[in-house]
Amino acid sequence: MSVNRIICLDAGHGGKDSGATGYGLREKDLCLERVLRMKQLFERKYRGSTVLLTRNTDVFLELGERVQVANEAGADVFISDHKNALNGSARGFESFIWNGGVSPSTRKLQATVHQHVIGALKRYNMPDRGKKQADFSVVKGSNMPAVLLEEGFIDHETDNSLLRQTDFKEAYCQAVVEGVAEYLGLQTKKDSRNSATSKEDKQDVLEHREIALQPTGAFATIQSTLNRRYNLSITIDNLFGPETREAFVKGLQTELNKQYNRGLTVDGVFGPKTKASCVNIREGASGNITWILQAILYCLGYQLGEIDGEFGIKTREAVKTFQRDTKLKIDGIAGKETFQKLFG
Ligand SMILES: [Zn+2]
Known part of the structure; x- marks a missing residue:
């Protein structure tokens, strides 16, 4: 005993x-x-x-x-x-x-x-x-x-x-x-x-295997999507750091150029020109800018369900929480000020 x-x-x-x-x-x-x-x-x-x-x-x-x-x-x-x-x-x-x-x-x-x-x-x-x-x-x-x-x-x-x-x-x-x-x-x-051979041991083996296969995970998925979609080559390390943040800005600049003919330099720097080029993204929107918005909110720790490029209620609530945390006007619409706080 x-x-x-x-x-x-x-x-x-x-x-x-x-x-x-x-x-x-x-x-x-x-x-x-x-x-x-x-x-x-x-x-x-x-x-x-x-x-x-x-x-x-x-x-x-x-x-x-x-x-x-x-x-x-x-x-x-x-x-x-x-x-x-x-x-x-x-x-x-x-x-x-x-x-x-x-x-x-x-x-x-x-x-x-x-x-x-x-x-x-x-x-x-x-x-x-x-x-x-x-x-x-x-x-x-x-x-x-x-x-x-x-x-x-x-x-x-x-x-x-x-x-x-x-x-x-x-x-x-x-x-x-x-x-x-x-x-x-x-x-x-x-x-x-x-x-x-117990169930618990098998469970542990499975968990260790998952860990051994790192980097995987939500951040890694976001990183590979950024690489594929915007022809970038950032490191897939499942870590949200400056390199991934810069890739998000490049993605945003690319989308603003493609969708709104903004003529921005795709340099990954969120400066005054990029800010001035941002559009209002709100509930009902869908597409790659919504995806970028969802993905960076997720990386910053905001809960929003699926990162699917569809701006629904959960995305709106996540935007509002972010706006509250960063002392912006809380309207659930991602505009110039919200994008600046996210990327600037
Ligand atoms: Zn403490």
Whole structure:
């Protein structure tokens, strides 16, 4: 009989508190997505553990309530997941424990998880900002070893691209889970069963295969469409960065020339001439400009259903949300100002 260990995973922020934001992503959503995946990984791979979440939906919790969940359950480990922000000027992963009197176990937990995460994220060139200590109340008030993780900077373009990338997310979640499992000395289900044919194992193999086939995914599909349609040769890396943004502008300039005879230089720079050439795209529109609008909104993290070049209700709502976020007039019509905010 092995002892059952309780792991409390805390998704930072939630509800009215979005946490940090950047390029259309919200910290609270990423944190929730991560802890849900980590819970699944613990349950699939390890035995002798129970995973408790401080929240499993988009709700607001006071910091004290989060700690209370862990303390009342008598959890063995408390992991609080967060994404960082610093005016777009910093990158990297860092972990925090309380800067007061912490136990050697707390230091060991931090060191183990930190090492696993840095090891896994090395191939993405994620900088290591180090093992830190701070007066954070979620790590201070807990009765058990507690670590707060800052996966990366949501408001830095490079980190933001990584934070939304499927294989990066998976590598991070697996590393955290492996670190905690090592700290707790959890046995894997495979060890205890000595068989590699269960449904869960097959599922894992499938997931790894999907990851091995990267780059695939929605961004990669958008990138290859841009290459094919506009005769470009951007890298298909499933990352939304400056190169893809420039390709979008080239696509837009090409369409404005073709459809409206604008005579623009197709240089990928959204300058005053391109802005002045933009037309109003609204509900009911369809075609390649609508596709460009949908695709860049999607890349920026806005939900709009199918990227099909048909401007429907979902596209209109996504445009409105974008206009609200960027403090434009909220009319759901993509005109010169909206295009400038999207591409400028
Ligand atoms: Zn946070």
